Amino acid sequence: MHYKFVMFMSWLVCHTPYALLMAVGRVMGNLYYLLIKKERERAVAQMMPALGLSEAEARKVVRASFVNLARNVLEILYMPRLNEQNFTEYIEVEHLERMRAALAENKGVVVLTGHIGTWEWLSAAFSLNGMPVTAIAKPQPNIQYTQALDDLRKTIHVEIFSRGTSELIAAARALKQGKILGFLADQDGGPGGAFIPFLGKVASTPMGAAVFSRKFNSPVIPAFILRQPNGKHKVIVGEAMRYEDTGDTDKDLFDFTVRMTKVVEQVIRENPTQWLWFQKRWNTTPDMQKTGKHHTVKAREAE
Numbered sequence: 287m288h289y290k291f292v293m294f295m296s297w298l299v300c301h302t303p304y305a306l307l308m309a310v311g312r313v314m315g316n317l318y319y320l321l322i323k324k325e326r327e328r329a330v331a332q333m334m335p336a337l338g339l340s341e342a343e344a345r346k347v348v349r350a351s352f353v354n355l356a357r358n359v360l361e362i363l364y365m366p367r368l369n370e371q372n373f374t375e376y377i378e379v380e381h382l383e384r385m386r387a388a389l390a391e392n393k394g395v396v397v398l399t400g401h402i403g404t405w406e407w408l409s410a411a412f413s414l415n416g417m418p419v420t421a422i423a424k425p426q427p428n429i430q431y432t433q434a435l436d437d438l439r440k441t442i443h444v445e446i447f448s449r450g451t452s453e454l455i456a457a458a459r460a461l462k463q464g465k466i467l468g469f470l471a472d473q474d475g476g477p478g479g480a481f482i483p484f485l486g487k488v489a490s491t492p493m494g495a496a497v498f499s500r501k502f503n504s505p506v507i508p509a510f511i512l513r514q515p516n517g518k519h520k521v522i523v524g525e526a527m528r529y530e531d532t533g534d535t536d537k538d539l540f541d542f543t544v545r546m547t548k549v550v551e552q553v554i555r556e557n558p559t560q561w562l563w564f565q566k567r568w569n570t571t572p573d574m575q576k577t578g579k580h581h582t583v584k585a586r587e588a589e
């Protein structure tokens with residue numbers, strides 16, 4: 287039932303003019319800001335110390351971020367309308383040659399990104415340019431929602447591997463085959479993450495991007511999609527980052543994760559209305575950290 291509902295909503299959205307969808311998104315976002323108190327207050331509370339804003343300033347930015355989120359949801363439902371012929375009407379890509387050069391190394395490409403802008407459309411910027419795109423994503427609590435979302439992703443030729451499952455073996459195989467493998471690196475990493483300052487407060491950070499880059503000697507390309515004032519999306523493709531092997535694997539993985547975290551953090555600071563501020567990003571505290579021989583990274587103070 288949930289699957290059919292999502293797919294019906296997608297059909298409806300796909301038969302609605304895009305400009306009207308964005309207007310609807312503005313209304314939905316403002317309603318969400320007013321009605322969903324728990325997420326709103328969490329977002330405000332987390333934004334104030336992170337960006338050094340007053341409560342009034344934070345509320346204004348959070349409201350704008352809710353509008354952006356509502357538009358994101360509608361755009362995810364709109365994905366079946368994107369194709370190789372029309373996607374440039376919605377998305378422009380800056381420095382696509384950096385991704386092409388990284389793929390040409392034939393070692394796969396780890397894409398570093400986050401819940402910024404309409405992140406699902408980031409994949410389209412590459413897949414609709416003829417590049418093989420896969421990504422690791424956290425399953426939704428409802429399996430039917432996960433199935434619907436994965437089917438929407440298939441319309442833009444993206445293969446998804448579920449985080450925390452045996453599908454990570456297939457993700458590793460995809461990277462080994464020279465494909466793009468995307469990581470959302472701004473989520474809570476749980477007890478097994480690296481504890482690194484993020485937006486002014488220590489957070490458990492996922493290490494997957496660093497681990498996969500090390501294992502396959504793959505370049506890491508930072509890439510983010512940002513909504514522009516003119517309504518289009520701009521994809522920013524950064525310069526390749528490399529895992530540096532000094533012989534101390536624990537430290538090398540940690541240091542590389544620190545470097546990548548700083549990149550994500552900077553993009554969020556420069557585009558605060560486009561991040562999910564109500565994420566439970568700082569839920570895992572250092573005292574919850576895993577210990578034992580299989581845990582490769584110890585908490586360190588980031589430089």
